[in-house]
Amino acid sequence: MLTSLPPSILRLTATASAILFVLLYASTTVSATDHIVGANRGWNLGINYTLWANNHTFYVGDLISFRYQKTQYNVYEVNQTGYDNCTTEGAVGNWSSGKDFIPLNKAKRYYFICGTGGCFSGMKVSVLVHPLPSPPHSSLAAEHSSDTSASSAVYGGGVEVIGAVLRMFVVAIWCGSGWI
Known part of the structure; x- marks a missing residue:
């Protein structure tokens, strides 16, 4: 026709x-945002990750990415106790590829630490993920x-x-x- x-x-x-x-x-x-932890300095010693996190707004569906030397560091998602005490006991997740992309799927506070000892030198970050705006x-x-x-x-x-x-x-x- x-x-x-x-x-x-x-x-x-x-x-x-x-x-x-x-x-x-x-x-x-x-569009989701990929938040690269530490920006161009990555996941390494000597970076103030609290300051970095405070300069970002995280929403459900965003990614948080960790870039690092996989032979030196790793990433653990832990609870607040693990974050405060730099312990990986009861960790929710762990990554060690050197280029880790972690989806932030829930509106909550996330806690990440380095499990190879870097946490005691400041390699830890906590981010608050907000629900998507209406x-x-x-x-x-x-x-x-x-x-x-x-x-x-x-x-x-x-x-x-x-x-x-x-x-x-x-x-x-x-x-x-x-x-x-």
């Missing part, structure tokens, strides 16, 4: 489909629930943008525009 349509309409339909796919994909993707809610949306532009401003307009793009293509098809 589509083969009986003029080529310009077929191109327009294909273009509309591609743009719609890109808009839907872009509006649903969430979409913004505003009284502006309630006051202007019938006003599409107001809801677009409040909610980012993902659905409204898609609707506007589709309306534009329908008008172009209806009017027989040759702009595509």
Whole structure:
């Protein structure tokens, strides 16, 4: 049935489909942050990891990465007691690849230490992971629930943008525009 349509309409339909796919994909993707412990200095002695952690905001779904010489150091996830006392007893996880990517899947405080003795020299870090922020809610949306532009401003307009793009293509098809 589509083969009986003029080529310009077929191109327009294909273009509309591609743009719609890109808009839907872009509006649903969430990017996680990879927090590299110690930044370019990595997981090593002589770094203030408390200061490093305080300069980052961690959210559920982010990663925390440890980069180090695997023959010298490692990483253990421990509880607060293990963190405070530099002990690995009862550790929740341990890594030793030298390039460890650890997902932060829960909103809670995580504790990581070096289990080869580096913890006693400051190789330990504690990070507080926050839940993902909720979409913004505003009284502006309630006051202007019938006003599409107001809801677009409040909610980012993902659905409204898609609707506007589709309306534009329908008008172009209806009017027989040759702009595509």
